[in-house]
Amino acid sequence: MSQALPLTGKVALVQGGSRGIGAAIVRRLAREGAKVAFTYVSSSASAEALAGEINSGGGQALALRADSADTQAVQQAVADTAKAFGGLDILVNNAGVLAVAPVAEFDLADFDRLLAVNVRSVFVATQAAVKYMGQGGRVINIGSTNAERMPFAGGAPYAMSKSALVGLTKGLARDLGPQGITINNVQPGPVDTDMNPASGEFAESLIPLMAIGRYGQADEIASFVAYLAGPEAGYITGASLLADGGFAA
Numbered sequence: 001m002s003q004a005l006p007l008t009g010k011v012a013l014v015q016g017g018s019r020g021i022g023a024a025i026v027r028r029l030a031r032e033g034a035k036v037a038f039t040y041v042s043s044s045a046s047a048e049a050l051a052g053e054i055n056s057g058g059g060q061a062l063a064l065r066a067d068s069a070d071t072q073a074v075q076q077a078v079a080d081t082a083k084a085f086g087g088l089d090i091l092v093n094n095a096g097v098l099a100v101a102p103v104a105e106f107d108l109a110d111f112d113r114l115l116a117v118n119v120r121s122v123f124v125a126t127q128a129a130v131k132y133m134g135q136g137g138r139v140i141n142i143g144s145t146n147a148e149r150m151p152f153a154g155g156a157p158y159a160m161s162k163s164a165l166v167g168l169t170k171g172l173a174r175d176l177g178p179q180g181i182t183i184n185n186v187q188p189g190p191v192d193t194d195m196n197p198a199s200g201e202f203a204e205s206l207i208p209l210m211a212i213g214r215y216g217q218a219d220e221i222a223s224f225v226a227y228l229a230g231p232e233a234g235y236i237t238g239a240s241l242l243a244d245g246g247f248a249a
């Protein structure tokens with residue numbers, strides 16, 4: 001007897017799904033049976049290729065261009081997802097940017113954009129998405145182990161943005177709990193992506209800090225997100241959960 005996939009009948013939206021951790025999450029949620037929309041800002045070729053891969057493999061995916069720093073674009077992406085797939089059950093706030101510079105030289109335009117993408121868009125998308133969600137709804141933020149441990153200089157605004165998600169997740173859990181919606185914050189350690197390649201000087205400085213002395217793979221974050229999105233994770237909310245190879249241990 002064939003069993004239904006855990007996310008059959010569910011609709012998901014992943015903010016920032018064209019590359020890296022977000023693309024792994026898109027693939028994983030689709031493999032578990034969800035219809036998946038995802039946003040991107042500049043990588044249209046990767047985004048269209050990913051949607052094509054899922055659609056030609058029997059799944060349903062939709063790539064939407066929407067800059068997470070643009071409130072209206074985020075709200076429109078939520079509405080377009082619900083319209084295209086007939087609702088919205090799972091929101092994954094993955095879009096994020098990293099800016100590193102010595103404090104004296106840190107460009108305040110970078111500071112503002114970092115906060116807009118890493119924090120404000122999480123609130124805006126959640127606010128728009130919960131209007132469509134019912135009992136069993138899921139919001140999953142992608143924070144960082146840098147909210148817990150910040151071992152390098154120049155990244156204070158990034159660490160601050162990911163620390164903000166810890167409080168935002170706790171507060172929103174109180175708003176959303178009565179509606180049967182959970183919200184959690186996954187905090188990856190170093191994961192091999194364009195943002196943080198697993199080789200080079202920076203990587204070599206981070207690897208000895210981990211209990212498991214290697215970079216994570218995007219799939220190792222996607223599997224955790226899929227668990228939190230699924231029916232077995234209904235009693236977990238307001239939590240910030242490390243998947244960091246022991247970086248913060």
Ligand SMILES: NC(=O)c1ccc[n+]([C@@H]2O[C@H](COP(=O)([O-])OP(=O)(O)OC[C@H]3O[C@@H](n4cnc5c(N)ncnc54)[C@H](OP(=O)(O)O)[C@@H]3O)[C@@H](O)[C@H]2O)c1
Nearest residue numbers: 016018019020021040041042043068096190191193195196
């Ligand atoms: N890699 C790590 O070591 C690590 C560790 C901890 C936490 N994280 C967090 O994990 C998340 C994903 O990181 P990653 O390493 O996969 O990054 P990445 O390789 O740089 O990919 C970022 C993804 O987010 C999208 N994105 C960025 N800015 C956006 C915007 N303004 N609007 C819409 N989409 C946007 C990108 O779209 P385009 O392709 O269009 O640019 C891309 O799909 C981020 O929140 C990051 O802070 C990463």
